[in-house]
Amino acid sequence: MAGGRIGEITGLREELILKSCRLAIKAHEKSPGKPYIHDKNRGSTDAFFAFPGSWLVDHWYSRKPFGETKVDLSKFPSLRSLGNDEAALVNEAFSTRFELLLSKSSLAVEVEKAVSDQKQIVFTGHSSGGPVAILAAIWFLEKYVRPNAYQIPPYCVTFGSPLVGNWIFSHAVRRENWMRYFINFVTRHDIVPRIMLAPVSSTEQGLKLMHELTTSKSQYFQHAFITKIDAALAFFLSVMRNASSVASHAACKLMGCTNLLLETVSSFIELSPYRPFGTYIFCSGNGKLLVLDNPDAILQLLFYCLQLSPGEQNSEFLCGIFKEHLIYESELQESLNMQNVVYIENLIDVPLSSDAGTNDAAATVNSALNDFGLSTRARLCVRAAGELEKQKLENQKKFDSNKDTIRDGLRMIQEYQTNCEIRKIGYYDAFKNQRDTNDFNANVKRLELAGIWDEIKEMIKRCELPDGFDVRKEWIELGTMYRRLLEPLDIANYYRHLKNEDTGPYMIKARPSRYRIMQRWREHAERMSVGSSSESTFWAEVEELRTKPYSEVKDKVLGLESRAYAWIQDGILGKDVLVDESTFTKWWRALPVQHKSGSCIANYLGN
Structure with a gap:
């Protein structure tokens, strides 16, 4: 567990993170008619591609219940499991938007020009512009970086982005060692990054509500929200109920639960296939940042750090939750000024008690976890993610110790052949x-x-x-x-x-x-x-x-x-x-x- 500056942890300069946020918000709010914004200041060593979002339901879901489809391996050959020979699942609506953009805009040409100019390329998006930025970055990695055609890997920075792919998607990105190029900022109470954990039947009206609220002028936001309070509460509770099912099912697997009830329940309750990947930076709302890069732990935080007590389920608090999706730029500016960052690398040492703190490092981590309202159960789930990662490394170590035995056996067969x-x-x-x-x-x-x-x-x-x-x-x-x-x-x-x-x-x-x-x-x-x-x-x-x-x-x-x-x-x-x-x-x-x-x-x- 460590602190540090965000730029040092992510590898991306902080001024570029701020610029990513500004361009992503601009693409989403001020340039919705454009397929993307290409920022290419003369003399700059960086090139930005910012993608707008959309609240149209068919831009989120193309089919029921969750809108997933197999990824196009001709464009994304790395997005598959080599062990199980399965293609990753990707949100079809997000994928279609990217493919149309690639085929019907000048994106590929402008990216090629940035490559020839030896630019550091940054793809960015706010809200549902985030998945398009993610797919653009993976397309770039496949086309230029993996075949060693370009030595400067891209960065993808998203703000309040919904999830885009399943566990194979996440696994493949980690396998290729691309995870570090994806930086996802999420405010503690933003509902949008959790939306894809629920089916379209639970979110269709909510997406329409988000469109109405986010297109209202800021001074009228609260008034517009009050008139929709019942719909907003129903939307929030529906998303979180589904998030609870997904997180609980995943936690049981993390902890090695063999209860047959688990499989029985999952056989008739449709669970979202979507999972996080990359580096997640959770913003607490008071300037503190919590950084995680373990996808299993991130999934648990997406659920547990957005828990409301009965007293918080009121119009004023709910209004603040929905408004959080719109304040990334100011939140990020405050957080980067404060640089109060906790990066949890060793998950198995996460303190279970909210008042634990035997040393300064543990106290710092515990303070951050308290800021995000993480219960003992939430901390157990995060620890379980760390234990699973540790066990995988132990398994690998065991097989590494067998390499000499395998080589000896192969030498014997070679002698037999000779x-x-x-x-x-x-x-x-x-x-x-x-x-x-x-x-x-x-x-x-x-x-x-x-x-x-x-x-x-x-x-x-x-x-x-x-x-x-x-x-x-x-x-x-x-x-x-x-x-x-x-x-x-x-x-x-x-x-x-x-x-x-x-x-x-x-x-x-x-x-x-x-x-x-x-x-x-x-x-x-x-x-x-x-x-x-x-x-x-x-x-x-x-x-x-x-x-x-x-x-x-x-x-x-x-x-x-x-x-x-x-x-x-x-x-x-x-x-x-x-x-x-x-x-x-x-x-x-x-x-x-x-x-x-x-x-x-x-x-x-x-x-």
């Missing part, structure tokens, strides 16, 4: 025939290694490892080596026992998910097209093609030969594939003469 080559038989065919003690020993090692990797796979699927585990270079390299050496043996074992006759082709019915995950790791890390790193399934293709008439599979044979040629050239397929007694060599030599004479691999195999 010995088979000396005997003039490929290790695929030797393992399939199982005629030697070495073949038996290789099978034992195959099963041992599969056990280790399957344990890793299950933890990945249950999200029990840190978000960045999937992109750690040493594990990608180890997984690729394992996949290339061991998957041929799994395929050999499958066809040795004729399992294809009962179950079907290996690739369709039997390929272990551990190999699929490792393949996705490499393809993602090297920006390869999905499915293109299929070298480890070479033998499965051979086994299926060799049982079919050439006339039926000619195109597939040509495709396999083309890929095999590249893999042989790159040293990915070993020489043992080409020995005379290899299943592949025997099959290829039985192909029609006309085909073989024009084959790209003819020089390797002869006739």
Whole structure:
């Protein structure tokens, strides 16, 4: 837990944060007819793109109940789970607004110009302009930063922004190490950042009410609000009831609750899929700022720091809550002047008692938590988020300790492969025939290694490892080596026992998910097209093609030969594939003469 200046914590200069806020408010309030504001002062090293919001219901929800859809992976290829092979969910209305902006405005051209001028680009938005800014920033990261086409990453600064994506969205941003580029300011009582935790049926009238209130001149705001007090209270309570359901369900999972009632309730109560991500800076209203970057803890704060006592549910207090959405600029100016900032990094040390404070640091944190009205239960939930993160790191540490065991096992399989080559038989065919003690020993090692990797796979699927585990270079390299050496043996074992006759082709019915995950790791890390790193399934293709008439599979044979040629050239397929007694060599030599004479691999195999 630490204090510090906001600029130091976020990495973005404070004058740029203030300017972001000013432009975001201007885009939202004063330039609603423009698709965005591009601030490009001559001589400046910065370029701002500020996006306006909208209160139209169909600009928030395109379908019931929550308006989510799968993200367009052609534009956002990183927004998916590599472990579960799922695309992230994104709010469809927000996504559509961004896509229209990208295709029908000069945004892409102006961003390209800012890149050529070596600008620090800042995307910003207030209210529902925030999600558009977020999607623009991720688009920029995908297009320019991830392929190393631009060395200056963008910043995205939002103010009172609604949530935009689900847990996979959040996970993917953290996995790519992009979280630090997203800075979200939220005032304690602003209802707007919580709206997406409720379905459209609960918020439709509220969005219309927000439009009426925010378009009223400031001197008439209170009068307009009083006339709508019943609708405002109903809207507030509906959003918070839904927020309570989401936060409670998430908290139970954080704490490892195994109560069957939890799953029963969630099966008939529709819960919002949306989750926070990035760095959240909560503004207390008295100049204090609380900074968090753990998405699970942020979700709990979104609920718990907006709790009203019965005495606060009056027109004056509610009016202040709704007005808070409009005061970000003045609130931010006051907070930056005071620089009373608490950044909670170590969540497991959050004090549970409101009067705890054994040292100055703990007292400072406790004072901040008290300013946000966090109860003991809220603090427990925040701690649980920290404990989960700690456990993920412990799980990763455990598997890191297994790396030498995996490497030793791979060396043993490499030696087996070399010995088979000396005997003039490929290790695929030797393992399939199982005629030697070495073949038996290789099978034992195959099963041992599969056990280790399957344990890793299950933890990945249950999200029990840190978000960045999937992109750690040493594990990608180890997984690729394992996949290339061991998957041929799994395929050999499958066809040795004729399992294809009962179950079907290996690739369709039997390929272990551990190999699929490792393949996705490499393809993602090297920006390869999905499915293109299929070298480890070479033998499965051979086994299926060799049982079919050439006339039926000619195109597939040509495709396999083309890929095999590249893999042989790159040293990915070993020489043992080409020995005379290899299943592949025997099959290829039985192909029609006309085909073989024009084959790209003819020089390797002869006739």
